[in-house]
Amino acid sequence: MEATTLDQLKGEYRRSGARTGIRLDADEMRKVIALLAHQGPVVETPALELRYIEGMLRLPLDSIGEFSVIPASGRSRCPCGRTPTALDIVAYAVMHKVHEEQLLRDTVIGVYNVFEFADEGRTAPCHRCGRDFTASGYWTHNYLYA
Numbered sequence: 048m049e050a051t052t053l054d055q056l057k058g059e060y061r062r063s064g065a066r067t068g069i070r071l072d073a074d075e076m077r078k079v080i081a082l083l084a085h086q087g088p089v090v091e092t093p094a095l096e097l098r099y100i101e102g103m104l105r106l107p108l109d110s111i112g113e114f115s116v117i118p119a120s121g122r123s124r125c126p127c128g129r130t131p132t133a134l135d136i137v138a139y140a141v142m143h144k145v146h147e148e149q150l151l152r153d154t155v156i157g158v159y160n161v162f163e164f165a166d167e168g169r170t171a172p173c174h175r176c177g178r179d180f181t182a183s184g185y186w187t188h189n190y191l192y193a
């Protein structure tokens with residue numbers, strides 16, 4: 048049976064033995080991203096902020112083509128007026144060493160398509176005002192957290 052929701056799909060992957068995540072082929076990856084687009088408002092990280100992320104992670108310029116985020120609150124805008132993006136999440140992860148920088152780099156421009164299962168989302172302070180922002184999911188062309 049074709050999974051029609053993200054939870055159904057994760058259920059299928061888990062029944063097939065996946066625990067915290069799974070490696071996907073390009074077709075499956077597209078399928079999951081299509082489902083994600085129905086989870087809430089999707090915020091595309093602006094090009095300028097993608098370049099900023101590349102700088103923080105010491106990645107080659109233009110190596111990140113897209114980085115989409117779904118705000119858990121359903122509202123894309125922080126009370127300060129900023130629209131939090133992947134930048135807020137990555138900046139927090141880099142500053143607080145949530146993950147090793149190499150792992151972050153591999154995640155963002157990795158060679159494998161990886162779908163990491165999210166149960167609670169990721170919270171980071173707004174890059175402008177510091178208020179908490181939670182993303183229920185985010186993805187690049189080859190990495191999904193949802």
Ligand SMILES: [Zn+2]
Binds near residue numbers: 125127177
């Ligand atoms: Zn803010």
